[in-house]
Amino acid sequence: MKIAISGKGGVGKTTVASTLVRLFAETHNTVFAVDADPDACLAAAVGIDDEQIESVKPLVELKEVIDERMGTGALYPINPKVDDVLDDYSIPLGNIRFLRMGAIKQGGSACYCRENNFLSAVMSALLLDKDDVVVMDMGAGIEHLTRGTARGVDVMLVVIEPSKNSVNTAKTVKQLAKDLGIEKVRFIGNKIRNQKEKEFVLNQFEADEILGFIPFDDDVWESSMDKGPAAEPGGELLRNMKKIKEKLLQEVAKGRD
Amino acid sequence: MKIAISGKGGVGKTTVASTLVRLFAETHNTVFAVDADPDACLAAAVGIDDEQIESVKPLVELKEVIDERMGTGALYPINPKVDDVLDDYSIPLGNIRFLRMGAIKQGGSACYCRENNFLSAVMSALLLDKDDVVVMDMGAGIEHLTRGTARGVDVMLVVIEPSKNSVNTAKTVKQLAKDLGIEKVRFIGNKIRNQKEKEFVLNQFEADEILGFIPFDDDVWESSMDKGPAAEPGGELLRNMKKIKEKLLQEVAKGRD
Numbered sequence: 345m346k347i348a349i350s351g352k353g354g355v356g357k358t359t360v361a362s363t364l365v366r367l368f369a370e371t372h373n374t375v376f377a378v379d380a381d382p383d384a385c386l387a388a389a390v391g392i393d394d395e396q397i398e399s400v401k402p403l404v405e406l407k408e409v410i411d412e413r414m415g416t417g418a419l420y421p422i423n424p425k426v427d428d429v430l431d432d433y434s435i436p437l438g439n440i441r442f443l444r445m446g447a448i449k450q451g452g453s454a455c456y457c458r459e460n461n462f463l464s465a466v467m468s469a470l471l472l473d474k475d476d477v478v479v480m481d482m483g484a485g486i487e488h489l490t491r492g493t494a495r496g497v498d499v500m501l502v503v504i505e506p507s508k509n510s511v512n513t514a515k516t517v518k519q520l521a522k523d524l525g526i527e528k529v530r531f532i533g534n535k536i537r538n539q540k541e542k543e544f545v546l547n548q549f550e551a552d553e554i555l556g557f558i559p560f561d562d563d564v565w566e567s568s569m570d571k572g573p574a575a576e577p578g579g580e581l582l583r584n585m586k587k588i589k590e591k592l593l594q595e596v597a598k599g600r601d
Numbered sequence: 602m603k604i605a606i607s608g609k610g611g612v613g614k615t616t617v618a619s620t621l622v623r624l625f626a627e628t629h630n631t632v633f634a635v636d637a638d639p640d641a642c643l644a645a646a647v648g649i650d651d652e653q654i655e656s657v658k659p660l661v662e663l664k665e666v667i668d669e670r671m672g673t674g675a676l677y678p679i680n681p682k683v684d685d686v687l688d689d690y691s692i693p694l695g696n697i698r699f700l701r702m703g704a705i706k707q708g709g710s711a712c713y714c715r716e717n718n719f720l721s722a723v724m725s726a727l728l729l730d731k732d733d734v735v736v737m738d739m740g741a742g743i744e745h746l747t748r749g750t751a752r753g754v755d756v757m758l759v760v761i762e763p764s765k766n767s768v769n770t771a772k773t774v775k776q777l778a779k780d781l782g783i784e785k786v787r788f789i790g791n792k793i794r795n796q797k798e799k800e801f802v803l804n805q806f807e808a809d810e811i812l813g814f815i816p817f818d819d820d821v822w823e824s825s826m827d828k829g830p831a832a833e834p835g836g837e838l839l840r841n842m843k844k845i846k847e848k849l850l851q852e853v854a855k856g857r858d
């Protein structure tokens with residue numbers, strides 16, 4: 345199963361992505377956790393320490409290796425069961441394998457088009473066992489969608505908070521994901537403080553498009569100043585994300601019937 | 602004076618940008634409010650209604666006109682005092698002129714490199730009277746910096762909230778802005794709830810790099826579900842942003858001595 349997590353900046357994409365990675369790691373063989381934003385912080389949220397993060401070679405460097413060996417523009421089918429090529433470009437943590445799209449560049453030097461294109465190619469080519477999962481934490485906003493970075497995922501999971509702006513972004517994401525041929529676009533309402541906020545979200549989408557809600561958590565806010573790898577997800581977050589995980593599994597199983 | 606507002610997704614860039622636009626409009630001749638993110642919502646926050654927003658031609662379309670008339674790659678000095686070329690690509694609201702970089706495209710169709718490049722060229726070429734101001738609301742994260750979209754601004758204003766992640770982004774922004782030759786990079790601490798959070802921000806930067814603080818405002822959160830153009834900024838926000846505006850004016854005056 346391949347899942348991309350998207351939404352407006354600040355809605356909680358990385359919190360959702362890292363919790364899903366931890367939960368799938370309990371039940372699945374290999375979970376590829378992919379940071380698809382040069383400004384993201386999925387690695388720390390998954391529990392990888394800062395020094396190790398520094399040592400991950402960005403995936404885009406694999407492109408140079410492939411181009412050298414096989415010529416520019418080569419397509420490359422990658423099967424993790426028969427090919428260890430990704431090992432050099434990932435950090436293992438239990439059965440989680442963390443990958444990042446690209447490194448931070450110099451100001452004014454370049455866009456991230458090449459990184460996005462290559463990530464898209466690798467993720468499409470990656471043949472998964474049914475016990476393997478990919479969770480991609482996308483950049484804020486919509487450019488990854490107009491670029492098509494997450495083309496080929498089974499589910500585009502859009503995180504929203506109870507604000508008009510994040511709902512507008514989510515609706516744009518839905519439209520652009522359909523353009524990409526992604527059939528399942530689903531929503532999570534995050535930072536919900538009361539019934540009024542829950543209803544606000546419910547009124548914006550079809551009931552079966554919404555996979556669940558996560559209440560606003562003061563502890564998440566408090567711990568966001570701490571240094572070091574993120575703590576284990578809190579009880580409420582975990583409880584709600586477990587339900588969301590089960591729904592995701594059902595959705596994808598349904599799609600395969 | 603040309604100011605770019607940046608920072609991690611969700612920190613409050615658009616709130617800061619739109620309030621600055623409103624405040625400069627009280628004292629300056631022309632305020633160019635520029636939405637440099639295809640997913641942004643500066644127009645509504647400034648007070649332009651949804652229908653009008655739809656009618657703004659994206660600035661990138663001006664590129665096609667220029668290319669047609671003058672050949673591809675032409676440089677084009679734009680002086681708003683002698684040239685009304687921008688009129689077709691902006692919405693006036695009092696002495697505010699709203700511009701947006703690019704429209705939403707189809708999923709998988711393209712990146713926004715062309716839009717960013719052209720915006721950068723136009724903003725660099727724009728010759729301002731001392732009574733004119735440009736406020737650019739940048740996209741979340743760091744790609745606009747590796748692209749160099751805001752090259753040539755007088756101040757890069759980075760909004761942070763009291764979280765490790767937003768501080769990390771701000772430090773990266775600072776480094777990349779220096780790469781671009783932007784001399785003044787300044788910070789605003791937003792969503793501050795208590796002394797501990799204020800100190801957290803103070804400990805991350807030099808005292809003279811921090812232009813001010815904005816307390817967490819429950820009203821901003823509450824009103825974020827409302828439809829229609831944003832309400833006037835609340836009292837606390839306005840009071841703090843007025844001080845920040847004065848400091849910005851002093852900083853830029855200092856730079857010209």
